[in-house]
Amino acid sequence: MLILGALILFAACAALAVAFGVVGASDKVVVARLAVTTPSRQRERESDSPDLVVENKRSGLTKLLASATAVRKIERNIMLAGRPPGWTLRRILVLKPVLGCVGLLILLAALSGGGGTLAWLVGIAATLACFFAPDAIISRRAQDRQLQIQHDLPDILDQVTISVEAGLSFEAAFARIGERRKGPLADEIVRTVQDMRLGMSRREAYQALADRTDVEDLSSFVKAVTQGEQYGVSISSIVRNQSEEMRMRRKTRAEATAQKVPVKILFPLITCIFPVLMIVVLAPAFINLANTLTNGDL
Incomplete structure (x- = not known):
């Protein structure tokens, strides 16, 4: 199982290299040719068109990695994030399955150790978290920038x-x-x-x-x-x-955020503080009661 996971991870890394090498080079040639024949003002207007971005960048391997809707959403988040260096559409589309394979490798490693249901849950959660990590990161950066x-x-x-x-x-x-x-x-x-x-x-x-x-x-x-x-x-x-x-x-937004704080504190208060408080208050009483029953003093 571990060998299979390693092979899957190697194939994903090879796909990443192909996407950044062969596909990326061909796309750069096409973009360079279009830049020569397209007026500068028209290029400026078309550069932020979501439909044009999707059509231009959904080529080669990227068509197999995500649908047009998913590509449009990722491209929008990249634009809202200010197009940070290194966060290109192709890189995100290829990085998602690669990280998913890493999560799958974690799943296989957990199962090889003889784990049961917990190992399955941890492995599946790791796979999903790795697969959607690029989307979550770029979306968070877009929200912070806004x-x-x-x-x-x-x-x-x-x-x-x-x-x-x-x-x-x-x-x-x-x-x-x-x-x-x-x-x-x-x-x-x-x-x-x-x-x-x-x-x-x-x-x-x-x-x-x-x-x-x-x-x-x-x-x-x-x-x-x-x-x-x-x-x-x-x-x-x-x-x-x-x-x-x-x-x-x-x-007004600051006041609304301040009013939401008590509601947000309520859940950790109930789940974390109240159980500890009950243990501290009631544990001595239960211990004394158990000692009394054991000694037969009643």
Whole structure:
């Protein structure tokens, strides 16, 4: 059984090498050819299209590893996570079965030791955990990045308001804050400014910013700015009102999170603290009762 598991693991590693070597090289050649014949602005618009990403990257071995829906979900999480280095779609798709084989090897090792039902449960749990670990990691990174953007948005809007009232244009204030600050929101602001400099319209650049981050507060800010431009409303007043609204939302979310704490504490309190408390309180009484019955004092 262990030999079979080792062979499966070796085959999975070979598939990983093929995916990063042969398939990856062929895809790079195709992308390079398309880059020559496709205009730069069209490539910029199509780079974040989920359907196009799925069609371009579901080639070769990746078609056998996941469905189009799963690929689209993984690609979306990668985009929301800011496309971290090393976390490519192909790598995640190939890493999942490889880690699943590692979990299967753990299962075979547990069964070879003569384990029963517990060994089966541990092995199956290890296999599933290893298989879905890349999805969980990239999804968690995407959520953390969204929370960081949501937290930084009111402060950045305050700085934009000060810069606009000092005489800068909205785009210039946006660009300066994106260059001076650090964090995911600053990176997205820099990319948005670059999109507008490359010829993308202001509305399209702002909408792309909202789509890339998928943060509710940022999406509402983008809608307010675009609608304000249509009706000729002052940008400084829009940004100031949005900043105040974002701070109120952040305060409301903090209060809601604080109200959920007692409910979250209740389960570990019941399962961990109450049994120990009952043992500490009742154990001496049961011991005395047992000694009394044993000695026949009753």
